[in-house]
Amino acid sequence: MKTVSDLGDLRGKRVLVRSDLNVPLDGTTITDDGRVRASVPTIKALADAGARVIVTAHLGRPDGSPDQKYSLAPVAERLAELLGAPVLFANDTVGPEAHRITAALQDGQVAVLQNVRFNPGETSKDEPERGAFADELADLADVFVSDGFGVVHRKQASVYDIATRLPAAIGGLVEAEIGVLERLTIDPERPYTVVLGGSKVSDKLGVIDNLLDKADSLLIGGGMVFTFLKAQGHEVGKSLLEEDQLDIARGYIEQASAKGVQLVLPTDIVVAPEFDADSPATTVAADAMPDDQLGLDIGPDSAARFAEIIRASKTVFWNGPMGVFEMSAFAAGTKAVAQALTDVDGLSVVGGGDSAAAVRQLGFADSDFGHISTGGGASLEYLEGKTLPGLDILDHRDQQPLEGN
Ligand code: 3PG
Ligand code: MG
Numbered sequence: 001m002k003t004v005s006d007l008g009d010l011r012g013k014r015v016l017v018r019s020d021l022n023v024p025l026d027g028t029t030i031t032d033d034g035r036v037r038a039s040v041p042t043i044k045a046l047a048d049a050g051a052r053v054i055v056t057a058h059l060g061r062p063d064g065s066p067d068q069k070y071s072l073a074p075v076a077e078r079l080a081e082l083l084g085a086p087v088l089f090a091n092d093t094v095g096p097e098a099h100r101i102t103a104a105l106q107d108g109q110v111a112v113l114q115n116v117r118f119n120p121g122e123t124s125k126d127e128p129e130r131g132a133f134a135d136e137l138a139d140l141a142d143v144f145v146s147d148g149f150g151v152v153h154r155k156q157a158s159v160y161d162i163a164t165r166l167p168a169a170i171g172g173l174v175e176a177e178i179g180v181l182e183r184l185t186i187d188p189e190r191p192y193t194v195v196l197g198g199s200k201v202s203d204k205l206g207v208i209d210n211l212l213d214k215a216d217s218l219l220i221g222g223g224m225v226f227t228f229l230k231a232q233g234h235e236v237g238k239s240l241l242e243e244d245q246l247d248i249a250r251g252y253i254e255q256a257s258a259k260g261v262q263l264v265l266p267t268d269i270v271v272a273p274e275f276d277a278d279s280p281a282t283t284v285a286a287d288a289m290p291d292d293q294l295g296l297d298i299g300p301d302s303a304a305r306f307a308e309i310i311r312a313s314k315t316v317f318w319n320g321p322m323g324v325f326e327m328s329a330f331a332a333g334t335k336a337v338a339q340a341l342t343d344v345d346g347l348s349v350v351g352g353g354d355s356a357a358a359v360r361q362l363g364f365a366d367s368d369f370g371h372i373s374t375g376g377g378a379s380l381e382y383l384e385g386k387t388l389p390g391l392d393i394l395d396h397r398d399q400q401p402l403e404g405n
Contacts, residue, residue, distance in 0.1 A: 001169070001391070001394050001395055001398060002168065002170070002394065002398055003169050003170055003171075003172075003175055004042070004045070004046070004145060004170075004171060004172065006169055007145075007167060007169050010046060010049045010050060010143065011050030011051070011107060012051075012052070013143050014051075014052045014054060014102060014105065014140065014143070015046050015051040015052065015053055015054065015145055016056060016137065016138075016140060016141035016143070016144050016166065017042065017046065017053060017054065017144075017145045018056055018057065018144070018145070018146050018147060018148045018151070018159055019039040019055050019147050019148050019173075020035055020039070020057060020148035020149060020150035020151050020374055020375065021035055021036055021039060021055075021058075021072060021075045021079075022057070022058055022059055022060065022150060023035050023036060023075060024353075025059075025074065028071075028073075028074045030074060031357070032356070032360055033078055034353075034356050034357065034360065034366070034372065035150065035353065035374050036078050036079055036082060038173055039079075039173060040079070040082050041172055041173070042145065042147045042172045042173055043055060043079070043083065044083055045172065046145065047083070047085070047110055048108070050107040051107070051108070051143075052105035052106065052108075052111075053105075053109070053110040053111070054102050054105070054111050054113060055111065055112045055113065056113045056137065056158050057115070057148065058116050058117040058158075059071070059072050059115050059117075060117075062117050062118055064117065064118070064120035064122070064123065064124075065120070066092075066118045070117070070118075071114065071115065072112055072113075072114055072115050073114075076089040076112040079112060085110065086110075087110045087111065088101050088110070088112070089111070089112050089114075090102070090111060090113050090114055091114050092114050093113045093114050093116050093137075094113075094119065094133070094137055094139070094140065098113050098114075099140070102140045113140075116137075116157075119157075120133075121134070121136075122156050122157045122158060123156050124157075127161075130156070130157045130161050131161050133157045134158070134161035134162045134165055135165065137162050137165075138162055138165035138166050141166060142167075143166055143168070143169075144162050144163055144166040144169075145168070145169055145171045146168065146169070146170050146171060146174055146390055146391075146394060147170070147173045147174050148390075149173055149174045149177040149374050150353060150374045150375035150377070150378055151375075151378065152174065152378050152389070152390030152391050153378040153381045153382075153386070153388045153389065154389065154390065155390075159389065159390040160390055160393050163390070163393045163394055164393065164397060169394070170391075170394060173374065174391075177373055177374065177375065177378075177379070178382075180370075180371045181373075181379060181382045183315070184349065184383065185214070185382075185385075188214070188314075188315040188347075189315050189346055189347065190216055190315070191217065191313045191314060192214065192216050192313065192314070192315040192316075193215060193216065193217040193218075193219065193309055193310055193313040193317075194211050194215045194217070194218050194219070194317050194318075195219045195310065195316065195318040195319070195320075196208070196218065196219070196220055196222070196224070196319055196320055197222030197223075197319070197321045197322045197323075197355075198222045198223065198224065198319065198320030198321065199222060199240055200223070200242065201228075201242050201245040201248070202242060202245055203380075204319075204320070204380070205245070205248060206380075206381075206384040206386070207319075209252075209384070210384045211261075211383065212252065213259070215261060216261065216262065216313075217262040217263075217264060217313070218256065218261060218262070218263045218264070219264045219309060220263070220264065220265055221266060221302075221306070221321075221323070221333055221334075222320050222321055222323065223239070223295075224240075224242075225265060225266055225269075226239035226240055226295055227241055227245050227249050228252075228265050229265065229289075230246060231246045231247075231250040231253065232253065232265075234286065234287045234289065235289055235291065236289050236295065237289045237290055237291050237293045237294055238291075238292065238294040239271075239289065239295040240294070262309075264306065264309065265286065266298040266302030266306075267285065267286050267299070267301055267302050267305070268285055268286055268300065268302050269284055269285075269286050269295040269297070269298065269299050269302075270295070270297035270298070270323065270329070270333070271283075271290065271294060271295050271296065272293060272294065273292060273293050273294075274294075275296070275324070276327075277328070277329065279329075281329045281330065283300065284299075286302075296323050296327070296329075296330040297322060297324065297329075297330040297331070297332060297333045298322045298333035302333070303322070303333045306333075306336065306340065307337065307339065307340035308340075310340035310341060310344060311340050311343050311344065314344075314345070314346035315346055315347045316344050316347070317349045317379075318337060318338075318341060318349065318350055318355060319350075319351040319352050319355055319380060320352070320354070320355060321334040321354070321355065322334045322336075322337055325358050325361070334362065335362050338350075338359045338362055339364075341368075346370075347370045348369050348371075349369070349371045349372075349373060350369050350371070350372045350373065351373040351375070351376055351379040351380065352373060352376020352377070352379065352380075353374065353375070353376050355376065356372045356374070
């Protein structure tokens with residue numbers, strides 16, 4: 001895949017950069033700016049090279065029309081602080097303001113366009129509609145740089161279609177993320193442990209399937225634990241349960257043992273009567289969960305066992321919290337796993353916006369880990385062996401150079 005250096009001299013060129021600036025907000029306050037920070041080096045390098053940098057990104061999932069709740073304005077402000085330089089902001093994406101601001105950009109200046117998902121064409125399943133919107137985006141620029149790793153698994157106009165309309169390359173963040181994922185997939189140093197959490201089994205099915213052929217140990221926590229426990233014949237009280245995934249979970253337990261993969265489920269669970277920070281928490285055995293309570297974290301014995309396996313590994317990938325870490329009574333499992341990852345003598349990778357926000361909220365520093373990926377869905381799909389449209393299109397066009405590239 002082409003990288004930025006393959007695009008030649010960018011001085012005076014209008015460079016459209018797709019970044020992933022999808023950060024958690026509390027009103028207009030950014031609660032975790034990790035994705036903005038991760039996007040800065042590429043934007044800064046382009047500006048330093050004299051390019052006129054036009055950043056396009058999404059925030060949340062607006063329904064294809066402007067909704068100020070999802071405005072990128074606070075993100076543009078944060079970007080300016082981190083760059084230490086002014087950042088212009090267009091309150092539309094391809095409208096008159098975007099045209100005016102991008103046309104007036106000077107060499108080395110940076111502009112951010114309003115949330116790309118305010119336009120129905122961005123996420124449309126209708127190729128001509130998406131293509132028409134990609135044409136409008138392409139009109140603003142001379143060159144495209146794909147640097148939003150967290151969205152490369154989306155077949156969307158600013159990720160996919162745009163790459164066939166302008167000379168295109170991947171940015172430094174996407175390059176770095178792919179480098180780490182290759183270390184996880186091509187001959188990982190062993191033992192290789194994968195820790196999966198989060199609420200839905202159905203979200204993680206593909207990756208579990210694929211990892212049963214690759215990992216030495218698979219540790220399961222988070223809300224999906226209860227579907228696995230139930231699949232083993234245990235009662236799970238009022239816990240989250242995906243009935244329609246029971247057979248699949250059972251199948252994984254059998255496959256793991258047939259393949260010699262250590263699939264580790266928690267043996268104790270922190271339960272409470274209600275999903276509430278103040279609900280009284282107790283720890284029970286995983287095979288003796290009371291009817292009137294729900295599981296909200298893995299228990300201390302399980303956390304210690306998970307930590308021990310993680311510390312003895314040479315390669316660890318972790319996606320998804322072990323419990324409801326936002327509530328302190330149910331954060332210990334996630335904290336123990338994060339702590340163990342910081343002790344790994346080898347490669348430790350935290351995957352995903354939510355997991356990254358969790359470790360920061362729990363007081364860990366980015367530098368405590370080998371790598372914190374900015375993409376949860378994207379890194380999981382990569383590990384599943386799926387084709388990621390945003391990368392595939394760039395690979396593909398390198399083999400069939402288009403005019404102007
Ligand atoms: C994310 O937050 O995972 C990425 O920014 C992608 O967002 P999406 O899941 O709404 O496409
Ligand atoms: Mg996400």
